[in-house]
Structures are given as C-alpha cells and as structure tokens.
Amino acid sequence: MTKILVLYPTGWFTLSSLILIRKPVQIYQDFNQVPKKFFPHIIAGAFFQLKKDCLQQIKEIISGQQNENLLFLDVFPGQSLSEIKILLSAKERMLLLEQLGAQACLSITDYEFRELLKSDIFSGSTDNADIKWVCGLEKSGINPSGSSDFLYDSFSQGKNFLWHQQLGYLYPLTGKVVYGNKIGRTLGFPTANLRPDDSDKIVPPMGVYAGWVKHNGSWYKSMINIGIRPTLDLENVTIEAHIFDFSGNIYGQEISIHFQTRIRDEMRFPSMEVLKSQLQKDQKTALQLLDNKNMFSQMDKFIIL
8 A cells, every 4th residue: 555645845745544555447438337336425527627626626525535435437528528628538537536546437428427317327326325526527517617717727828837736737648659750869859759649638839848758657857849840841730759868669659748847939940950959958958947846756646736
C-alpha cells in the first residue's frame, strides 16, 4: 500500500485519508458487466472535464470510505454531444481516477447514461446508494460548461500558460509516436511526433513548452513544440517532443506529454542555423524551468493540487 503525495506550494504532504492499493481500475463498459455486489457509494461525473475543484470534491467524498465499496460512473460525450471538446481522454481520466483510489468504474456515453437512468436496473440497484454528482454531471445529463469555461479562460490568457493552476494536474496529451519529416535530428534535436489518441481533445496553443514525457512508466524532461514549423514552410500542425537524455526507437509506441510551462511563441527564423541557435537557447530555458519546479519527486504521479 502506498499513500498519495500531493504537491502544494510549500512541498509534499501525505493525504493519510487516501490510502490505496496500486492496481489498475476495473473498467466496465456496460451496467450488466458490473458485479452484482451492492455499491453503497457512487461518484458520478463527467470526468473528461475534470478540474481542480472537482478533484478536491472527490478527495473529500472518498476520505474515510472503503474503496472497494465505491463505484465511479464516468459519463463522456457520445455522438449526440460530439461538438464538445474534452480535457482528458479515456486513458488519461482512468489514470487520474486510479491515483485517487478508484478500483471500479462504469464508463458510458451520455446517451447510455440517460437510458440507464430510465431503467429499473439502475434504480433498483441504487435505491439506497449514496450518489454524488460531480464534474458537471447532473441527473439530466452532462453540463458541458466545464470544458467551455476552461477553453474560454485558458485561451484568453494569451501567453500565460497556467493550466495546471486551474486543473490541479499537468495537462496531458496521450497517443502514439508517428513518423515525421526527421528534420529535427539534422539540427541535433530529434523529436517524437505525437498523434493524440482522442481527436476531440483540447490541444494547447501553438508554441514551445517545457514539460515531461512518460514512456513505459518512466518520466523524462522534455521540450515540446506545437505548430506548423514556419521556418520549414510547412502547413500541418504537429505535436513534437524532444526528450532529454533519451535514445531509442519508439515509433508506434504510446507516450504521454505533460505540459508544465510555455517558453515562447512559434516563430519564423531567417535560416536553419538561426533556428538551431534558438533551439539551443530553448533547451537551456526548458531545463532550468524543469529543474526549478521539482514536480515529480514521485514519478508515477501527476496530481499537483
């Protein structure tokens, strides 16, 4: 058993009420898959738009509860709400719920949720259950304001990248590494090109960032670029991470990028040499930022309430 450690401005503190066994969340895609045992406590939420206030609310709800008696009900947008952008993909929110102590989770679309509410199965199984509604989920369905408010607030900040202050965690992008044009390696900065596993996920504004890459359970400092790479006269937006102190072929493998600090806007440079010189400056800046913000003294966590 391990204790969750949460980073506050003054350092790491133990949340003694949140003791969990580190094992994957058991995910159910249909109510009929859920064991017929009775869950006296249900936390129902639109966890795809999970933010700091919801994290704190969940922490208070589960404090002192037996985790094996908790069922998390994860409701996400289906085709009827396909226009909604999400903050956390399925894999990302399951990881976050796991860190909070979740052991069982029913994951269904908003349409399935509404149908479930009408059924005798749901009402009969939860008559005496304590159901907590969090993260913009109501009995009538998903309230998408969590995502829309975040989009408005975060993108109106301009150059101030303070997403972790609103979210309570470093913003992740999870997906597979795909082939790029391999120009970065000619400049001494090879990159892993990420294709996010959810096309509806919010992508940070174009620019250069300092952050972290998680691969096969290990964390690496990283410098990330989102943009069209105007110096190369390219047009398609790419998400590229130069991973410090890392070598190896990871094409086709899954990684997650966690954004910490925005360094600068994407820029056009007069030559490749000038671009290379700027990348060297960016690297120095990124390493200084990552060294000064020791957010990963426990490298399997990214909650930073």
